[in-house]
Amino acid sequence: MSAMPSDPIVHQPPKARAGDRVAVLSPSFAAPGFAPAVHEQAMRRLEAATGLVPVEYPTTRQLGASATARAADLNAAFADPSIRAVLATIGGDDQITVIPHLDQALVRADPKPFLGYSDNTNLLVWLWGQGVAGFYGGSTQVHLGPGPAIDEVHLASLRAALLTGGRLEITDPGESEDVGHDWLDPRALTETGEREPTRPWQWAGPAHAVTGPTWGGCLEVLEWILVAGRLQHEDRLDGAVLLVETSEEMPEALRVGRILRNLGERGLLGRVAGVLAARPPVSDHADRPDAVERGRRRDAQRDAVIDVVGSYNPDAVVCVGVPFGHTRPQWIVPYGGEMTLDGGSRRVFADYGPSETGELTDARRAIVRAR
Numbered sequence: 045m046s047a048m049p050s051d052p053i054v055h056q057p058p059k060a061r062a063g064d065r066v067a068v069l070s071p072s073f074a075a076p077g078f079a080p081a082v083h084e085q086a087m088r089r090l091e092a093a094t095g096l097v098p099v100e101y102p103t104t105r106q107l108g109a110s111a112t113a114r115a116a117d118l119n120a121a122f123a124d125p126s127i128r129a130v131l132a133t134i135g136g137d138d139q140i141t142v143i144p145h146l147d148q149a150l151v152r153a154d155p156k157p158f159l160g161y162s163d164n165t166n167l168l169v170w171l172w173g174q175g176v177a178g179f180y181g182g183s184t185q186v187h188l189g190p191g192p193a194i195d196e197v198h199l200a201s202l203r204a205a206l207l208t209g210g211r212l213e214i215t216d217p218g219e220s221e222d223v224g225h226d227w228l229d230p231r232a233l234t235e236t237g238e239r240e241p242t243r244p245w246q247w248a249g250p251a252h253a254v255t256g257p258t259w260g261g262c263l264e265v266l267e268w269i270l271v272a273g274r275l276q277h278e279d280r281l282d283g284a285v286l287l288v289e290t291s292e293e294m295p296e297a298l299r300v301g302r303i304l305r306n307l308g309e310r311g312l313l314g315r316v317a318g319v320l321a322a323r324p325p326v327s328d329h330a331d332r333p334d335a336v337e338r339g340r341r342r343d344a345q346r347d348a349v350i351d352v353v354g355s356y357n358p359d360a361v362v363c364v365g366v367p368f369g370h371t372r373p374q375w376i377v378p379y380g381g382e383m384t385l386d387g388g389s390r391r392v393f394a395d396y397g398p399s400e401t402g403e404l405t406d407a408r409r410a411i412v413r414a415r
Contacts, residue, residue, distance in 0.1 A: 054177045054257060054280065054380035056397035057155040060128035060206050062095025067121035067129070068184060070104050071114050072136025072163040075185040077105040079227030083133065086189030090131075093199055094206055099127065111138070115145030118167075122150040129206055134185040135162025135291075140268055143170050151176050159205060159376060161369065162291055165261030168379045169269055172259060173276040177380030177397070179205040180261060180287055180368060187374055190224045191236045195373035201396070205376050209399035214366060214383075214392040216242055217373045222325040223292070224372065237372070240335065242323070243342075245365035245390070248350045253386035254317040254361045258378050260287035262369070263303045264295060270310065281315040285383045288349065289322030289369030294331070297344035301352050308356035318361040318385040320377075320392065321349045322369030361387040 060066060068087065070076065076083030083105070087098045101117035103109035121127050143166055151174050158164075158171055159182035168178050181187075182205070187198050194202075197217050204212055224237035259281055260266065266288075269275060290300060307313050326341040327333055333341070346364045353362050363385050368375045377383065377394050384393040 054172055054175050055155060056177045056381055057157045058128075059209055059397070059399055060096055062207070063097065064128040065097045065099050065126050066131060066206070067124075067127045068098045068100055068104060068131050068133060069114075069117055069121060070106075070109070070133045071118060071142055071160070071167055072132070072139045073134055074103060074105055074107050074109060075134040075227075077107040079185070079232075080105065082185060082189035082227045082232055085233055086184040089188050089194055090184060093194060094203060096129070096206065098131075104133065111141040112145050115142045118142070119147045119150055122147070122154065122156065125154060127156065129156050130158045131182060131184055132158070132160030132164045132167075134183045135160070135164055135262075137163055139163045139166040140272060143167070143274065146170065148174055157205060161289075162262050163265055165265040166269060166274075168261060169274060172380050177378065179376050180258070180379045181374050181376035185227075186224075187372060190227070190232050192234055197367070197373050197375050201376035201394075204396035207399070209397040211393055211395050214368075214375050214377065214394055216245065217367065218242055220323060220367060220371045220373070222327045222371055223329060226329065242367075243365065245363050246346050246350065247387055247390050248354060248362040248364075249358065249360050249387055251388045252361070253384055253388060254285070255382055255384040256284045256317045257380055258285045258287050258383050259380070261289070261379075262291055263288050263300060264291055264293065267303050267306070270306070278312065278315070281312060283317045284315065285318040285320055285385060286313070286316045287320050287322075287368070287377065287379070290324045290345065292325050292328060292370055294324070294326055294328070294341075297341070297348040300345050301348035304349065304352040308352060313353055313356040313360070316357065316360055319349070319353050319363075320366055320368070320383065320385060321346070321362070321364040323365045323367050323371050325370045361385045363392060366392060
């Protein structure tokens with residue numbers, strides 16, 4: 045495989061349009077093999093909502109597939125000129141073993157957007173290293189398949205990421221759930237989980253606006269990536285917006301603070317212009333604290349983020365509580381694309397990239413098919 049690119053710019057791949065094929069893969073856990081009814085509902089909703097045609101690969105539903113087999117499906121999707129985007133079904137905990145088997149030349153020859161979060165932080169960081177922007181969020185098994193319908197904010201950002209581009213304001217949907225029904229429970233197909241009202245986002249740092257390309261992801265996974273030495277082009281973080289969120293494993297605030305402290309000691313926190321931290325999940329099917337305890341856990345994590353970032357970079361604009369991580373409804377946000385944190389007006393905006401005209405899209409396809 046070729047060396048890492050020297051170009052410091054992260055480029056936005058072209059958008060798809062209705063009728064295009066998109067790959068739906070399981071680079072980590074093959075949730076569709078565990079709960080196929082939820083997956084099949086997600087595929088119907090994806091096609092109906094976007095006009096895109098989902099395409100499965102051998103490991104999409106294959107439980108226990110090897111890292112090399114999962115990588116082969118990713119390579120095949122990026123190599124196929126008819127595939128215009130790649131979506132992850134869900135995260136997991138071992139995608140770090142898939143990354144060494146990916147072909148850098150394929151993604152550079154025909155960049156296409158990848159949507160995923162959680163363990164998919166591994167793939168997003170790798171693509172970012174190749175100069176290819178993606179989108180943080182968009183698990184089909186969690187955000188498309190369950191419940192009575194796709195949440196409005198998720199659908200708006202999904203369409204912007206895949207089809208329309210443009211600039212959207214990231215808003216608070218007013219309600220949130222940490223976990224839905226068990227996927228094997230028939231209610232998972234028709235009902236949301238237990239939702240509660242959200243609280244206002246917490247802001248810290250200067251009361252001005254910063255705009256920059258995004259980088260980051262699930263804090264637990266970022267720690268693995270840094271230990272493995274997988275971060276390249278750290279200078280790209282100068283003036284960036286750091287995305288941080290925590291997983292369904294619900295790390296305590298003490299651990300969250302320590303991971304952030306390690307990012308600070310590495311010099312990463314000092315480089316960024318802003319930090320966007322997601323509303324964390326603080327309950328699951330087995331651990332169901334009352335509302336007071338849930339609030340305490342969220343407050344403790346919020347305070348850890350604000351305190352640690354402030355100690356390493358008091359000039360960073362910080363916003364905590366935005367729903368782009370492991371809670372639902374979820375906003376899909378740019379990864380490598382730009383976001384704006386306005387500490388004065390206390391508003392957040394995301395740039396989903398330019399939308400191609402039909403003529404440009406047809407021209408792009410003609411070039412791709414000729415390769």
